Amino acid sequence: MIIKYENEAAVFKALCDPNRLLILETLQSGDKCACKLLEDLEISQSTLSHHMKILCEAGFVDSNRQGKWMHYTINSEGFENAKKILEELKKEE
Numbered sequence: 001m002i003i004k005y006e007n008e009a010a011v012f013k014a015l016c017d018p019n020r021l022l023i024l025e026t027l028q029s030g031d032k033c034a035c036k037l038l039e040d041l042e043i044s045q046s047t048l049s050h051h052m053k054i055l056c057e058a059g060f061v062d063s064n065r066q067g068k069w070m071h072y073t074i075n076s077e078g079f080e081n082a083k084k085i086l087e088e089l090k091k092e093e
Contacts, residue, residue, distance in 0.1 A: 008085050014058035015082075019043065020051050024060060024074070031073045033066075 026040055038048055055061040059078030064071045
């Protein structure tokens with residue numbers, strides 16, 4: 001049972017960082033190359049990689065390699081999953 005909650009906590013952990021929230025906001029306008037995100041966020045490539053790994057693992061973002069750069073896009077299923085988790089926690093018995 002605790003594993004279930006660890007997985008669900010990871011979803012919300014992904015939303016607990018201002019840079020990751022800014023990344024999600026930036027991706028709302030469509031697919032973005034990592035190079036564009038680096039420009040917009042003014043962070044290092046390794047920091048961006050760390051944030052994108054967390055967002056991808058939580059299901060909020062999909063990645064796609066195009067040449068030497070990764071491209072990222074919003075995965076709406078990740079947001080639906082987060083919403084479902086919250087709804088299940090709110091259920092009254």
